[in-house]
Amino acid sequence: MKGTVLYGPRDIRFEERDDPKIIKPTDAIIRISATCVCGSDLWPYRGLQPVSEPTPMGHEYCGIVEEVGSAVRSVKPGQFVIGSFATSDNTCPHCQAVYQSSCLDREWMLRAQASVLRVPHADGTLVATPAVPSKDMIPSLLTLSDVMGTGWFAAVAADVKPGKTVAVVGDGAVGLLGVLSAKQMGAGRIIAMSRHEKRQKLAREFGATDIVTERGDEGVARIKELTKGIGADSVLECVGTQESMMQAIGSTRPGGSIGYVGVPHGVELDGQQLFFSHVRLHGGPAPVRRFLPDLIDLVWKEKINPGKVFDLTLPLDQVAEGYRAMDERRAIKTLLRP
Numbered sequence: 154m155k156g157t158v159l160y161g162p163r164d165i166r167f168e169e170r171d172d173p174k175i176i177k178p179t180d181a182i183i184r185i186s187a188t189c190v191c192g193s194d195l196w197p198y199r200g201l202q203p204v205s206e207p208t209p210m211g212h213e214y215c216g217i218v219e220e221v222g223s224a225v226r227s228v229k230p231g232q233f234v235i236g237s238f239a240t241s242d243n244t245c246p247h248c249q250a251v252y253q254s255s256c257l258d259r260e261w262m263l264r265a266q267a268s269v270l271r272v273p274h275a276d277g278t279l280v281a282t283p284a285v286p287s288k289d290m291i292p293s294l295l296t297l298s299d300v301m302g303t304g305w306f307a308a309v310a311a312d313v314k315p316g317k318t319v320a321v322v323g324d325g326a327v328g329l330l331g332v333l334s335a336k337q338m339g340a341g342r343i344i345a346m347s348r349h350e351k352r353q354k355l356a357r358e359f360g361a362t363d364i365v366t367e368r369g370d371e372g373v374a375r376i377k378e379l380t381k382g383i384g385a386d387s388v389l390e391c392v393g394t395q396e397s398m399m400q401a402i403g404s405t406r407p408g409g410s411i412g413y414v415g416v417p418h419g420v421e422l423d424g425q426q427l428f429f430s431h432v433r434l435h436g437g438p439a440p441v442r443r444f445l446p447d448l449i450d451l452v453w454k455e456k457i458n459p460g461k462v463f464d465l466t467l468p469l470d471q472v473a474e475g476y477r478a479m480d481e482r483r484a485i486k487t488l489l490r491p
């Protein structure tokens with residue numbers, strides 16, 4: 154079997170690896186139908202999160218179950234399944250509190266940019282679709298593994314409610330799907346922050362009512378202007394830089410909430426500034442497993458089409474080009490087909 158390995162900055166290789174096998178009775182082996190490159194893969198790709206050894210890549214996946222361990226009960230061979238980027242037993246106290254991405258027995262998924270994948274804790278991690286989907290539906294189902302689940306969590310964490318004003322910081326795939334999530338939750342006004350024409354268009358298609366192209370303090374000033382000096386009720390922070398976090402805090406009204414899902418890199422918050430801002434902050438790695446059943450239902454009934462964030466589809470063996478296109482912002486998100 155071949156899979157994707159990062160050797161160092163901008164050095165992605167698609168190379169021969171051992172076939173995954175059942176190791177524990179709770180494992181499943183799935184044949185990947187589609188996988189993709191995540192915005193968070195770009196941090197190590199760019200050398201901003203250095204790798205000390207060749208590192209297998211990929212944590213977004215869906216596919217057909219080939220084999221299950223002797224203890225697996227909820228999925229069986231032949232089913233089409235989607236799982237989170239973090240495994241969960243779905244039984245421990247954190248899982249019961251629906252924070253499955255903090256499962257006491259969590260493993261971060263790696264190695265998904267490959268043709269076959271071992272998934273630990275299959276019962277608690279994977280959710281099967283009602284039937285094997287059509288090829289057209291697979292991109293949308295794939296997004297539920299991370300990017301759509303993460304955008305949805307950003308909106309949940311930011312307490313998006315019907316009729317409220319939402320601002321979204323970040324026009325990557327997560328931010329765009331944060332817009333879609335806010336729309337689905339009934340937000341009255343959705344302000345997307347983007348200076349990229351193609352992304353602005355998709356944001357509007359997903360439900361954005363306003364576009365703000367300014368950044369930093371100017372971006373905050375523009376959000377204030379659009380909200381009569383008050384700020385947004387809910388802000389989704391989908392980047393993870395100091396500038397984006399400060400933009401989110403500055404754009405939120407006192408008493409408002411920020412859902413932050415961009416993995417922070419070099420973000421430092423000033424205690425006093427946070428104190429006087431009067432905002433709620435909630436975020437972290439999205440508990441995707443919590444949302445999988447409902448999101449599968451929304452995609453299955455064609456109520457949402459999050460797969461539109463994929464504007465580049467490549468055969469898996471061209472994965473290196475998939476990374477390059479996203480790194481150079483030529484593509485919003487790359488889908489890879491084995």
Ligand SMILES: [Zn+2]
Nearest residue numbers: 245248256257
């Ligand atoms: Zn757990």
